[in-house]
Amino acid sequence: MALLAALSLGLCAPFTADVHLPLLGAAKAAALAVNQKLRLLNNEIDFGTKHTPHITLYLTEWQCRSDALVSALRSAVVQLATQRCRVTLGRAYAAGKFAMLNVSAPCARVASDAVVNATHRLAAPNQSVPEWVYALPEPARSEKIADVRRFGSPNVFDQFRAHVSVGWASDESSVASAVAQLAYEPGATFRADVVAVGSTGAHGTVL
Ligand SMILES: *[C@@H]1O[C@H](CO)[C@@H](O)[C@H](O)[C@H]1NC(C)=O
Ligand SMILES: *[C@@H]1O[C@H](CO)[C@@H](O)[C@H](O)[C@H]1NC(C)=O
Numbered sequence: 517m518a519l520l521a522a523l524s525l526g527l528c529a530p531f532t533a534d535v536h537l538p539l540l541g542a543a544k545a546a547a548l549a550v551n552q553k554l555r556l557l558n559n560e561i562d563f564g565t566k567h568t569p570h571i572t573l574y575l576t577e578w579q580c581r582s583d584a585l586v587s588a589l590r591s592a593v594v595q596l597a598t599q600r601c602r603v604t605l606g607r608a609y610a611a612g613k614f615a616m617l618n619v620s621a622p623c624a625r626v627a628s629d630a631v632v633n634a635t636h637r638l639a640a641p642n643q644s645v646p647e648w649v650y651a652l653p654e655p656a657r658s659e660k661i662a663d664v665r666r667f668g669s670p671n672v673f674d675q676f677r678a679h680v681s682v683g684w685a686s687d688e689s690s691v692a693s694a695v696a697q698l699a700y701e702p703g704a705t706f707r708a709d710v711v712a713v714g715s716t717g718a719h720g721t722v723l
């Protein structure tokens with residue numbers, strides 16, 4: 517894998533950034549098609565003009581835009597250099613306010629673990645636990661709270677679930693019915709050979 521890091525350095529202030537696998541090729545086209553079919557939701561996620569279809573590896577607030585962050589990311593990606601990462605898109609499902617595509621890719625978990633291991637010391641300490649975490653059943657709730665405290669993210673290590681978010685709406689039942697009516701054939705694949713870091717918009721989007 518190679519690293520694509522467009523971070524302008526120099527300003528030491530906390531910022532949120534998403535380390536991710538950008539979708540490529542047939543999988544990118546499939547995610548775009550699904551996203552366009554879900555337009556009836558409200559366009560809050562828009563792969564046509566604004567957002568990058570991606571699999572998040574590590575989303576957190578960082579202390580600073582620094583050389584240390586770029587070199588820690590680079591060392592994680594070097595460690596992944598020999599990974600062959602074939603990603604297959606799975607079924608579409610509703611997860612609360614999100615419409616998601618499941619992803620089958622054991623290498624995504626390995627890549628996430630490597631990125632978190634190499635970089636979490638540079639994440640902002642003492643980040644707040646997102647509200648939705650408190651609504652989860654145990655043991656996920658306690659594990660995610662511990663992960664936020666330690667790593668600044670509720671979705672790492674055993675709580676990592678590779679997915680692509682393709683739609684969002686505040687009304688959960690409209691998400692569920694849009695997904696139920698979706699004409700979508702799983703199975704598009706791509707070879708993930710780039711790890712990218714990007715700034716984030718609302719609802720976990722990458723700009
Ligand atoms: C996603 O796919 C994996 C197998 O690749 C499966 O174990 C898991 O249950 C699926 N999750 C959903 C939400 O469909
Ligand atoms: C991440 O760190 C844990 C704990 O030290 C270790 O068990 C695991 O193998 C590491 N994973 C990767 C991919 O570096």
Ligand SMILES: *[C@@H]1O[C@H](CO)[C@@H](O)[C@H](O)[C@H]1NC(C)=O
Pocket residue numbers: 642644
């Ligand atoms: C952590 O955050 C809480 C509130 O979010 C604050 O009360 C506490 O002082 C913080 N602790 C540290 C060590 O910054």
